[in-house]
Amino acid sequence: MASSLRLLVTLAMVCAGRPITRRTSLGALAGALLTGFGVASGAATDSDETAENSGDDGTDDASADDHPRYVVGLEPGTATESVARTASTVYRSLGLASSGSVVVGAFEEDAREELESRSDVRYVEPDHKRVQAVRSSDNGTNRQRTGEPNETVDLTDEQRTPWGVERIGAAEVHERGTGEADATVAILDSGIDPEHESLEVPDGRAFADCAGSDCAADWDDETGHGTHCAGTVAALDNDTGVVGVAPEVELCALKVLAGDGSGYDSDIAAAIEWCADNDVDVINLSLGGSDEAQVLEDALRYAYDRDVLIVAAAGNAGAAGGVDYPAAYDECIAVGATNDHDEVPDWSARGDTIELVAPGEAVLSTKPGDEYVYLEGTSMSTPHVAAIAAQLLGQGLTHADDTDDVDEPGGVRGILRESADDLGAADDEQGFGLLNAFEALESVDPVTTGEVTDVRASTATLTGELRSNADVESAECCFEWRQGGDEWTRTEPESVEPGDSFSAALDELQPETAYDVRAVMFADSGASGSAGGDGDGDGEPDGTDDTDDETTASIVTFETGRDELAVETTVVEAGDHRTLQATGSLDGIGDADTDANADPVTASFRVRPEGEENWDTTDGQVLESIGSYEASISGLEPETVYEVEAVVAAGDGDGDSDAGTDASDADETTGGIVTAETDPEPGLPSIDRFELTDDSNSQFVRCAVNWGVSVSNGELELVETELRYATESDDDGDGDGSDDDTDESIATGDTSTTDDPLHHVVTELEDQSEESGIHTLRHSDRLEGAGESYAVTITVTDTDGNTTDATEQLTLDERSPPPSIDQFDVTTDDFLGTPEAVVDWAVSDEGSELDGVVLELRRDGSLVDETSSMARDEEASGTDSLRADDAEESGTYEVLIRATDYFEQVSEERETVELAAE
Known part of the structure; x- marks a missing residue:
């Protein structure tokens, strides 16, 4: 029976795609899975401070490997394979754009230490665990209209509006109606019950295992925490259970917490990356921990830069614990809690990064199994904010106008701040204040100015939209436009229903002129749903006058085209x-x-090899307005430089769309010539990136080579980079000291020792069609090699023996000027009857590489006395005395100061003094 169980366990892990390492025995696998089955499920039962990390640094996970689990962040362009090979188990990898790739795995101690010493590794950190930020016990607060934590409520045949939904003004928003909110909130949590009567969850994905035997989906909820958060965001208004803050918002379940309510940083980061790549609008992070994590910060920046708004729980440790991570990072809106008396509870986290507070005490929401439960914590506050953020984003607003400005981000994040209610609490308790859903949505202009289309020299089409949040059945809308600072001119109004767009055509515009345009909605015209005209010709809808309220949208500027082809x-x-x-x-x-302005034109490109006379022309595209156009020019030769220029043929004046089809009969003009080279023939290795950086330090002359190589129909075998002196006769730039036209192919596989002045760094690649990395080449004798010109060669070899190489030159470790003597003041004195010269001196070195200062006293060319100072770094100074040999030796002496740098460059000054014994 025991052996059968071990076999079943192994098969289960293979089918689930879980990592099995070369060191994992069947017995260990069975024990790990049995431990997973033993995890309790149901409502959250965390302690009062579950947002704390409880000392779990993520390095004690031995369920699949007996080595600690680490996150390894790489420099941009570095391949993950070289790191993955050193891991005993690889759990996942991430690609976070400019931040660099990430490898998550189990590593032995010596492998970890080696990774930390590599120049192409940004960081090595434990894969910490985060936990759900929920409380499970009452702190004694007197509640008048809320329930107790973990109290399950029977809502059969009834629907309640939770007090938090009412307090933030969301219930009033429901009554007014907001239309469809085209926005998605991803709940990164313990999962969501996919079958709950009050929830619709069309999409989900698991980044942590659902170990329970009754999981309806791999992203099902084992603790109830994620389901509770989801209900606060978007529980349906279906006369059953509870209603959420924004029932029309779409939910996405991303399971990152396991059955014990904890989850790894790397899994959370992977889910954040997935959100950024899959058009999620808002991320809800009702989880946290006390440890910082670079992988989380990089993932948050990746998502925030891709228009994702991130809302995170501040934590439940009160003033003592500070704000949890990831909420404390700039990319997150950190949310604290309030109770139903508009107080910030003692347990809600305090800190400078608190941005908003929202209802978090005794919040009623959904529980797996068509049940409903009260929970409390900043976990419960966070989804209130996430829901309103999604509603705002659904109105077409940006998440932030400036993602690099934390103080004034603008966009939805700015609206949430500006519309919040000041509770009179300290800034580190309430941030900008209590979330106010009604004011936030009210602050959004009901009408918006859209794109200006069909622009020509004298015509353009204006577009606008009446947002779905407009509190009208229909409204009269129009546009205002002007040239520069002129008076506004208004177009004819038209009746528009919320959620619909409208447009107007302008003519008689001036060519090559900038115009401002904005959409306008008349406040009173659509309250009854009637559509008024402008029969009185005053530019206002009938039944209104010039004093009626109107709402103007933001201004859009466009420029008309030229009045020529x-x-x-x-x-x-x-x-x-x-x-x-x-x-x-x-x-x-x-x-x-002329009539030609009314006809479309035909745009194309023509191309020829550089230096040739005849052109080939691409198929034409019929265009009716100014703007950009594109074409793919095919049938070219590999590694060939071509000249390309844009071509446009005018219409034939008959007003139809066959413009320019017969270019010989039409006016034609061309743009400037631009040259470009096609890629190399597939099959040969390609050098896609070859970037050199001076990486010298105080010990070595070094060059960092950031490279990327590939082969289209084979496998790479060897990448080698070489550092050598660039000689004067190396006219062809290939670094071989000759002026031939053939680059040297280097495929020796030799690696030089650290004693050699020239170094070859070789990486062996197996079963790869592309690879990248950073090699560090160095000259070990810095005194000899600094300031010299070097040739760096990269050679790529594939498994068929084909090679491609390239060489670049640069000067490494350029020497700074000799040291500067900034002060050299000599005075005379007497020391116990012996004459002496007292020298006040100061020296500096532009390269911060001083290597000593010597003072000498000479008479008739002979050294009488000297002293030295171990001057280092950028500058040094001091006062020293030089004495004559004999008290009777009066006369003329010479005082010399000599400053030396690391490269033995010397600066000297001399001064003559008269020394006399007293």
Whole structure:
């Protein structure tokens, strides 16, 4: 029976895609899975301070490996394979754009230490665990209209509005109606009950295992925490159970916490990355811990830079614990808690990064199994904010106008701050104040100015939208436009229903002129749902006058085209070895005063190999307004430089869309020529990135080589980089000291010792079609090698023996000027009858590499006395005395100061003094 169980356990782990290492025995696997089955499920039962990390640094996970679990962050461009090979188990990898890739695995101690010493590794940190920020016991607060924590409520045949939904004004928003909110909130938590009667969860994904035997989905909820948060965000208004803050918002379940309510930083970071790559609008993080984590900060920045708003629980440790991570990071809106008396409970976290507070004490929401329960904690506060943020984003607003400005981010984040209610508490308790849903949504203009389309020299089409949050059945809307600072001109109003767009066409505009435009909604015109006209000709809807309230949207500026046929070639770049991708800008369609302006034009590109005479032309595109256009130019030769220019042919004046099809009969103009080279022939190794950086330090002359290589139809075998002196006769730049036209192929596989002045760094690659990394080449004799010109060669070899190489030159560790003598003042004195020269001196070195100062006293060319100072770094100073040999030796002496740097560059000054014994 025992052996059968072990086999079943192993098969279960393989089918689930869980890591099995070369060191894992069947017995260990069975024990790990049995431990998972023993985890209790149900409502959250954390202690009063579950947001704390409880000392769990993520390094004690031995369920699949007996080595600590670490997160390894790499420099951008570094391949993950070289790190993965050193791990006993690899759990996952992440690609966080400019922050660099991440490898998560179990590592032996010597492997971890080696990784920490590598220049292409940004950090090595434990894979910490975060926990759900929920409390489970009452702190004695007197509640008049709320329940006790963990109290289950029977809501059969009834629906309640939780007190928090009412307090933030969301119930009033429900009554007014907000229309459809085209926004998604991802609940990164313990999962969501996929079958709950009050929830619709169309999408989900598991980053942590659902170990229970009755999991309806791999992202099912084992603790109830995620389901509770989801209900606060978007429980349905279906006459059953509870209603959420924003029932129309779409939910996405991302399971990052296991059945014990904890989850790894790397799993949370992977879920955040998934959100950024899959059009999620808001992330709800009702979890936290006391440890900082670079992988979380990088993931948050990755998502925040991709228009995702992140809301996180501040924590439940009160003033003592500070704000938890990840909430404390700048990319997060850190949310504290309030009770139903608008007080911030003692247990709600305090800190400078608190941004908002929201209801978090005795919050009634959904529980797995079509049940409902009271829970409390900043976990419960966070989804209130996430829901309103989603509603605002659903109105077409940006999450932040400036993602680099934490103080004034603008966008939805700014609206949430500006509309919050000041509770009179300290800033580190309430931040900007209590979330006010009604004021936040009221602050959004009901009308918006859209894109200006169909722009020509004298015409344009204006577009706008009446937002779905507009509190009208219909409204009269129009546009106002002007040139520069002129008076506004108004278009004819039209009746528009909430959620619909409207437009207006302008003509008789001036060519090459900037115009402002804004949409306008008349406040009173649509209250009854009637559509008024403008029969009185005053520019207002009938039944209104010039004093009626109106709402104007933000201003959009556009510029008309030229009144002639005009085009520019803007961008041309390689698509592959046979194609180029070209972009042109149509700046003018024709004379604004002729019929040609009413006809479409035909835009294309023409191409030829550099230096040749004849052109080939691409198929034309019929364009009716100015703007950019693109084309893929195919059928080209590999590794060939081509000239490309944009071409536009005018219409034929008959007003139809066959413009320019016969270019010989039409006016034609071209843009400037842009050159570009096609990629190399597939099959040969390609050097995709070859960037050199001076990485010298106080010990070695060093060059960091950031490289990326690939091969399209094979596998790479060897990448080698070499550092050598660049010689004067190396006219062809290949670093071999000759002026031939053939680059040297280096495929020796030799690695030099640290004693050699030239170094070869070799990486062996197996079963890879592309790879990248950073090599550090060094000259071990810095005194000899600093300031010299070097040639760096990279050679790539594939498994068929094909090689590709490239060479670049640079000067490494450029020497700074010799030291500067900033002060050299000599005075005379007498020491116990012996004459002496007293020297006040100061020296400095631009390169911060002083290597000593010597003072000498000489007479008739002979050394009489000397002293030295161990001057180091950038500057040094002192006062020293130099004495004659004999008290009777009066006369003329020479005092010398000599400053030396690391490179033995010397600066000297001398001064003559008269010494006389007293």
